[in-house]
Amino acid sequence: MFRFENPIYLYFLLVIPVMWMIRLLSDRHRARRVRKFGDPQLVNEMMEDMSSKRPKVKFWLLMAALALLIVALARPQMGSKISREKRQGIEAIICMDISNSMMATDVAPSRLAKSKLLVENMVEKFENDKVGLVVYAGDAFVQLPITSDYVSAKMFMHGITPDLIASQGTDIAQAINLAMLSFTPDDKVGKAIILITDGEDHEGKALEMAKAAKEKGMRIFILGVGTEKGSPIKMPDGQNLTDNKGETVISRLNEQMCRDIAKAGSGTYIHVDNTSQAQQKLEDEISKMQKGETETVIYSEYDEQFQAVALLALLLLIIETIVRESINPRLKNLRIFKRKTDL
Numbered sequence: 001m002f003r004f005e006n007p008i009y010l011y012f013l014l015v016i017p018v019m020w021m022i023r024l025l026s027d028r029h030r031a032r033r034v035r036k037f038g039d040p041q042l043v044n045e046m047m048e049d050m051s052s053k054r055p056k057v058k059f060w061l062l063m064a065a066l067a068l069l070i071v072a073l074a075r076p077q078m079g080s081k082i083s084r085e086k087r088q089g090i091e092a093i094i095c096m097d098i099s100n101s102m103m104a105t106d107v108a109p110s111r112l113a114k115s116k117l118l119v120e121n122m123v124e125k126f127e128n129d130k131v132g133l134v135v136y137a138g139d140a141f142v143q144l145p146i147t148s149d150y151v152s153a154k155m156f157m158h159g160i161t162p163d164l165i166a167s168q169g170t171d172i173a174q175a176i177n178l179a180m181l182s183f184t185p186d187d188k189v190g191k192a193i194i195l196i197t198d199g200e201d202h203e204g205k206a207l208e209m210a211k212a213a214k215e216k217g218m219r220i221f222i223l224g225v226g227t228e229k230g231s232p233i234k235m236p237d238g239q240n241l242t243d244n245k246g247e248t249v250i251s252r253l254n255e256q257m258c259r260d261i262a263k264a265g266s267g268t269y270i271h272v273d274n275t276s277q278a279q280q281k282l283e284d285e286i287s288k289m290q291k292g293e294t295e296t297v298i299y300s301e302y303d304e305q306f307q308a309v310a311l312l313a314l315l316l317l318i319i320e321t322i323v324r325e326s327i328n329p330r331l332k333n334l335r336i337f338k339r340k341t342d343l
Helices: 007-037 040-046 053-073 111-124 150-158 172-182 206-215 255-264 277-287 306-322
Strands: 002-004 076-089 091-097 130-136 140-147 191-197 218-225 268-272 292-304
Touching (some): 091 172, 111 150, 172 191, 206 218, 218 255, 268 277
Parallel strands (some): 218 268
Antiparallel strands (some): 130 140
16 A cells, blocks of 8 residues: 655645746747847857757756655655454444535534534544445435545545535435445444434435335434524525525424434434534444444555655756756767757
């Protein structure tokens, strides 16, 4: 497995195209100055030792060396030891509602932000379990396939916003169906579908899909986020969402719908408010589930590769220094680079 220990340094590679643009503008400016000096063809004949290729070669050698040095700073590493560990745990697919109604602020700072924080805290306490992530609104898709890589799970969680799905609405049935298809075939491991929603199911069939999950031995935990009183929905521009008549939309938690889905899926309904009680209750319920043997691939040792990259960069810098912009008089007959013919 190949990885970078400090991938943030890779963003500095953006300096390469910037340098290329500066070089291009500089060449154009120089060409205009030569035209003012005299006829370009006559100037070329007066500068027979100059080459149009050498400066370009030197520039790209320098840029390649710079790129390799940046990569070296990112510390490339190669996994050298692979082990497969047997662990006792469960599989959990988290279905996150990212419809606009999840931006309501009856739970601080918002329903979606509270849900993301709850999931991140839960994943941090996972040790031998596997986790996957499904996001849904009017449509649903797998954001993270089931894995034991908790770092990736939290990283994907940070990037969740309502903009990920253009189709608005709340299709809970599709989210449950996609979660059912995301588990491994191992039927000896407890499987939990953790559905986070405000209960506004716009498409229906959620109860039927929850019953189908129950028949396959999966438990559904419904985390209802919000309050029955509800609140306006804050949009990214800071304004409240309005309907076609220009009136402010108030989103309310549909607790009855949440309870019905949980009951149909032989699971538990948990109300998420501004306290930490929901997280503790969910952890307690999950701990009761049947744990089965799961296999995890672990890269336990990594070999540093930056030395080889830095050595190659040094070699390019040496070559760049050796290559001259003008032709060496002693090597006039050796035409590796053609004489400058156009400015």
